Structures are given as structure tokens and as C-alpha cells.
Amino acid sequence: MREHIRSSNMPPTDVQALDKTIVVRGFSRGEKIFAQGAVASGLYCLRSGHALLWHADAFNYKTAFRVVEPGEMMGYRSLFGEDPHVATAQALTACDVCYYPKEAVLELIDQHPKFARRFFRTLARDRGPKDALVLRGQHIPVRVRLVNLLLLMLSSDMCDRNGAGVIQLPMLRRDIAALLAARPESVARAIKELGEDGLAVFTGRTVAIPDVDALYQHCNQEQPAEAQTAVP
Amino acid sequence: MREHIRSSNMPPTDVQALDKTIVVRGFSRGEKIFAQGAVASGLYCLRSGHALLWHADAFNYKTAFRVVEPGEMMGYRSLFGEDPHVATAQALTACDVCYYPKEAVLELIDQHPKFARRFFRTLARDRGPKDALVLRGQHIPVRVRLVNLLLLMLSSDMCDRNGAGVIQLPMLRRDIAALLAARPESVARAIKELGEDGLAVFTGRTVAIPDVDALYQHCNQEQPAEAQTAVP
DNA sequence: CGTACCGTTGAGGTGAGTCAAAGTAAGTGG
DNA sequence: CCACTTACTTTGACTCACCTCAACGGTACG
Numbered sequence: 449m450r451e452h453i454r455s456s457n458m459p460p461t462d463v464q465a466l467d468k469t470i471v472v473r474g475f476s477r478g479e480k481i482f483a484q485g486a487v488a489s490g491l492y493c494l495r496s497g498h499a500l501l502w503h504a505d506a507f508n509y510k511t512a513f514r515v516v517e518p519g520e521m522m523g524y525r526s527l528f529g530e531d532p533h534v535a536t537a538q539a540l541t542a543c544d545v546c547y548y549p550k551e552a553v554l555e556l557i558d559q560h561p562k563f564a565r566r567f568f569r570t571l572a573r574d575r576g577p578k579d580a581l582v583l584r585g586q587h588i589p590v591r592v593r594l595v596n597l598l599l600l601m602l603s604s605d606m607c608d609r610n611g612a613g614v615i616q617l618p619m620l621r622r623d624i625a626a627l628l629a630a631r632p633e634s635v636a637r638a639i640k641e642l643g644e645d646g647l648a649v650f651t652g653r654t655v656a657i658p659d660v661d662a663l664y665q666h667c668n669q670e671q672p673a674e675a676q677t678a679v680p
Numbered sequence: 681m682r683e684h685i686r687s688s689n690m691p692p693t694d695v696q697a698l699d700k701t702i703v704v705r706g707f708s709r710g711e712k713i714f715a716q717g718a719v720a721s722g723l724y725c726l727r728s729g730h731a732l733l734w735h736a737d738a739f740n741y742k743t744a745f746r747v748v749e750p751g752e753m754m755g756y757r758s759l760f761g762e763d764p765h766v767a768t769a770q771a772l773t774a775c776d777v778c779y780y781p782k783e784a785v786l787e788l789i790d791q792h793p794k795f796a797r798r799f800f801r802t803l804a805r806d807r808g809p810k811d812a813l814v815l816r817g818q819h820i821p822v823r824v825r826l827v828n829l830l831l832l833m834l835s836s837d838m839c840d841r842n843g844a845g846v847i848q849l850p851m852l853r854r855d856i857a858a859l860l861a862a863r864p865e866s867v868a869r870a871i872k873e874l875g876e877d878g879l880a881v882f883t884g885r886t887v888a889i890p891d892v893d894a895l896y897q898h899c900n901q902e903q904p905a906e907a908q909t910a911v912p
Numbered sequence: 913c914g915t916a917c918c919g920t921t922g923a924g925g926t927g928a929g930t931c932a933a934a935g936t937a938a939g940t941g942g
Numbered sequence: 943c944c945a946c947t948t949a950c951t952t953t954g955a956c957t958c959a960c961c962t963c964a965a966c967g968g969t970a971c972g
Contacts, residue, residue, distance in 0.1 A: 621952090633951090933952105935951080
């Protein structure tokens, strides 16, 4: 969000006006930041901590589709869609959230094309191919989906020169399961297998990856023959 | 698209300028309108016919996620995201497509906040909960996913007073399978079952639904106990 | 009247869900 | 600091929906 404002060459007076409207609030683990079905009244931006976005379908089956990292926004989809929130945002860890009232955001968007353009980009990139693979999975074994999740988390984390990496997962096994559209039991089994193969060793919420490239290869070699599901 | 322009109170000169940039082209069944990985250079709008959007993952496994109906837009996601297309658009039936060059669209968006607002809405609503259920499925049996697809198609089709309806499907079994993230064989079996239960009778690409409400109920009663996959 | 392609049906295998129970970590109160 | 509760995680046994492979019937089109 800060980034959006900076890169849009907004006059300082407008920035100050926006800052006045901001509400900051802390949330503790498990607390809901906003709930599915609630009317969207503003924009949320994560200052610190991690949050999870998940959607419950008609059968009350919950599927998580995004881990929100510090600095990222959430709730913009329903804000612009003028629909109630289609997902629930829940704090994975203790976190601080900025809240921008709807009117303030929309006004700035109307007045600053560059600012609007940035939002278009964010909106258009949301739920792109990045998450797609991990999420739609289904034909992909849970183990491979888990590997993909790890590789996604890794990019925003550290990773040393030797091709090794360590991830501090902000979420529980249950949350991982929700992200993979799988069951916690299945995730546990996948974790066990990855450990036995020496690809990724889980110790609590810490994941040690001896060789990142090996993980990448693991994804690709699991490929089952020639898959064809749509028009040629 | 027409709707967007009309509702944004644009001066007629701008509308005419846009109209000059339009390129209209016909596509025959199976032809690709744009391809995944290609650089996005404009906006596509379907005049007539039907198109299918599908995404191929790293394993070349193809999943369709949207049936584009006459009057709807496509390709806007990658246009604003400034990324290559993440999906392929393919003609399901013979169809006519308008093409709006990128520059023309972006210029109008910068100059007309109301027009921009409309696009925000379209973008934000795309891939909302409507499609989610049908797509993520996985925990939902193929039969129920199929029923959901039928109900989605029905809303944009006809449906008489007695609660009966008839759908003319624009796509092949193979395409249905891609939309449901299933295999054609599984779709065939689901179709057979629906026919035996008298819920929906398939004759080629024509679907006769004696009782729409019964279909709705069918979705809900299939529910498997209490599902819980994310933080409580 | 072939040649394709599409659609359907059958048989067999399997990944992952379900259920149930044991093991482990975390947080609470005396 | 230790019992105790609570929640999370892991394991095993079982089941099942769907995928795979393979064969056959149907329809369109040259």
C-alpha cells in the first residue's frame, strides 16, 4: 500500500488526508480480521504478522487460498466488487492491521490515474497462476502440492548460497491442509515422506531444505505421462 | 463492454475514437483466440458464440475455468496485470470477437473514473465464489459438480414456469470434464446417473431438466456430515 | 464405405478421505 | 515448578470415488 502511494506521485496533502482516516488495530492468533459474508467497508493492509484468507462453500467446506504477508493488502476484491466479502481473513500469528475506509480509497483512485493503475495491477495479478497450481491441484498428489507451497513460501524467505534453505512456517498443519485442499492427516503423511526422502525436514514449524533444486526437480518428475483434459 | 461505455457517461467523441480502433474477427470452432503465454496486447469482447478459458499447469494438465458468453470480456486480467496471458481462450462454437487495443482502453480508463470503476468491478468479481464451487470441487463428487455447472448455465438460459428447463450446451463432454477438473469418462458416468435419477436427461448437447428445484436440493443433500478444514 | 473423432461402458488399481486412537506440545492454575 | 487440561499432530486400518487403460458403439464427413 505504501508502495502504491509512493509510486503514484500523489501530492503530500492527499497522502496526509488519507493517513488521517487510517485505523490501526492489533489482532491475536485466530482472531478474524473480517468475515465472509460481511459487507466490505474498507481496505485492509497487513503491517506485521501473517494472515490467512479462506473461503467456505455451500457445504461449509473451507479452502484457504492465500497467505497474506506483511505489507500486503486484503479485502480489495470485495471492496471494488461492491459485494460482501467472499472470504474470511484470520490472523495466523499476532498481527497489526491498517484499515483504510472505503470512501477515502475510492476518492484517491478516482483522482489519481497512476494510483488506480497500481490497483488494477494488484487486482489482476491476484490469484494468478502462482497460486493456481497449488490450489486446484487435485490431479497433483498432495506431496507435490506441499512441495509447491514450500517453494512459494521460500521465495519470500531466506535461502543461502549452497542451495539450502530454511522456512519458518507461520501456520499450523491444519492451515497447510486448508491451503492444499487436503486433510491434516494427508499432510502429515506427505511431510513424513518428504523427510524420509531427505527433500525437506520438518521440525515443528521449521522446515529445513537441504537442496532447493532437488525440490524443483521433484515437482517435475512426478508428472504422470501425458495429461490432456481440454480441447487440443 | 458496451454496457460499461454506456454507463460511464463518456462524451460521444471518445466513444467514436474507441470504435475506430476496434478490430472484429470471426473464429471457427476450436480456434484459439489468444494463447497462454502470449503477451497481452488488448482486450477481447465476445460478440456472438461461446468461448472457453483454460489454463495449463506445469504438467500440461489443462483445467478450464470459465465459459465466456456473448457480450462478456476476456483477457482483461493479463492486460492490467502487465503479464502474459495466463490462460488460453478457445472458440467452443463459431464466434465473433471484438478486439480493443491496449492503449485505447488504458487511455479511456485514465480519463474516465466512472469507466475505470466499472472495470474494477468486473475484475474484482471475476473468479468469485460463483465459479469457485464448481472448480475447486475435489471434495465434492463429480456428479454434484456437474449439477452446479448445469445450474450456472441455466441462469443465463431459459427456464419455464413449471420449474422445468432446457439447456443447449455449447461444449463437448471433454470440455465439461475440463471445467469440472474431471475426466470425460467420469462425466459420462455422472450424466448416466443423473438420467437414471430423472434429475437431468442428456440428449447429445441438449439437457432437459424436469425440476430445477430438485436439482438444487440434490446439491445440498449430498453434504457429507460436518466438514472442517480451516481454523475454527 | 472408410476414417476420424466423440461418447459410453467395463474392469482394475490407488491416492486420499474417514474414523479412531495414541502421542506430543502448549497453555493454565494451584 | 509440576499436575492438569486442551489443542494439535501423527499413525494405522479401512473404504471409496475417481483415474487409468482398453474396448466398443455412434455419428459426422470426406
